[in-house]
Amino acid sequence: MTTGGGVRRVPVVAVVATTGALVAAAAAGILIGPASLDPGPVLLEVLDRLPLVSVDSGLTTREAAIVWELRVPRVALGLLVGAVLAAAGGAYQGVFRNPLADPYLLGVAAGAGFGATIAIVSAGSTAALVPIAAFAGALGAVALTYALGGVGGGGRTGATLLLAGVAVAAFFTAAQTFLQQQNADTVRQVFAWILGRLSTAGWSEVRLLLPYAVLSIAVVLLHRRLLDVLAVGEEEAESLGVRASRVRLVVVLAATIGTAAAVAVSGLIGFVGIVVPHTIRLLWGSSYRVIIPISALAGAAFLVLADLVARTVLSPAEIPIGVVTAFVGGPFFAVVLRRSSRGWAL
């Protein structure tokens, strides 16, 4: 696959702006927190942890733990989750040619919730099994959606898959609710899981997510030119020699694996997958060669910033990050939509 030609078409300003935002967000995320630590020692501490570097930050054990065990992994996890969700959202919108498509479209969220609930009910919320069960549940739900989408015999068009996704999500949500009802004593842990766990995350979550995030984003990135071809319409794409159903399967699989892993370690974080790709689309055009890579960068910056807001606004209490992504993302999106002279084009 030749994708080299596409790279040059990404506007430099877009790369600079999103990369700058990401670096700034990450720095703010590491420097700002409920504990008042001076910026200098904090940066030295991060530097000290890098390979081949050894400096004395002057922080106590406890302060060093705050920086390296809490703030840095949290920023890293926010960055990965944001990048995965935004890239997956962009990919889903391209594959289904539907502006409302988000990463949870095909039942990922409901499946993950069901899987996590089974694990929590049978093994407790601290079991290492929980993210694995959530991951398996998410993939299982999407597989079911795919199977159901082909039942009609008319081939898996975008529309039949979307409808199958609605049915599967409803089914798994109902199953989860029933299971929860039967095990009222664990209801608290299930909700804590669903509400997102960026706040209690550490390096182990980052390690769990990293391989899937890299795989997912890489595969979606490799297909960005084909997404552009798909955008002109399924039949047109076929006439150009692109097998729409095959591209769809690969892209959906990659986006789903990334999303499932993100949900498994961080819970459900809404809105990133919709607002970020659309903002990029409105700012820098509707080519997926731009949307996919820039969305990943912008999504990473957006989620790190949203997490910063979530833990500082009511400090030392925290707001669920999903509330912030929707609360901040919604109006921001409206402004972008209004300012855009390009109108709504997909």
Add this chain to the structure above:
Amino acid sequence: MRRPLLALIALTLVAAACGDDAATTTTTVATTTTTVAATTTTTTVAETTTSAPTTTTTVAAFPVTVLGATVETEPQAIVSLSATHTEILYAVGAGDRVVATDLFSDFPAAAADTEKIDSFSLNVEAVADLDPDLVLLAFDPGDAVDGFAALGIPAVLFPAPTDLDAAFEQWLQVGALTGTTATAEGLVEAVRAEIADIQADLPRPDQAPTYYHELDPTLFTVTSETFVGAVYAAAGMENVADPADESGFGYPQLSAEFLLETDPDYVFLADSLCCDVTPASFAERPALGALTAVEEGRVIPLDDSVASRWGPRLVDFLRTVVVAVYPTAFGE
């Protein structure tokens, strides 16, 4: 998106399950004025036999009105939808009249054997089918109290108390409602005396020891303005979470960073049964191993139910706390 709704539900449930039952639905409780007064006469009647033949023992106490609900005659079929009030019912001697309890009611053993009802997804009709003449609740999942009222079943919704006196007040209210005022008064007196005994031996260090009381692994906790906080206050301890609760809700969620900065002297795990948290698993969480309490081995697992219910076992909760903090003064 359905997240805000989920957030709301989760908050309610967290608070509910944690404080054993809801601290959130306080708006439904208009006033705490009760009519225990009417019942206090019953015990003294025996001494003054010459006085007007007002009544014979228990009958005199009724009707009783508590928190807006009126009981006309002594209840014979009681449904308790609150684990705390189940414990109180048995402690005041009304246990033999309890016909059904909620899923969390596991103490005393007799309560665990009664018919079980899910108090979080409450079906008013199913409860009414048991034909109770008194229903006690600490959490109203919807319009349950109104539903019982419509059916003519007296239902009392108790708020989560914010101090020990408010907890004792509820014991007396349960006593009044079930015609066991004398036992309830005796119980309150005995427990007050026990607490006073413990406090008499309590060392008073210049610097009050600080604590963090964990309700669940996502760092939900209590402030001083809760019944749980009152028990620690009785042990002479100081809460680290108070500044984190600007709304006065009583059950804030902390961040690990906040916990590290306040660095409490003691960590109490009230999620050891619900969520399998142990001092070891607590120490393994990101960064929390650096807490002084972890380094000094001052992380203490509690029995979740004892540490979340404001029944007579609160004195056991208090004793566990003081023994952990002052092993030399209280340990055997």
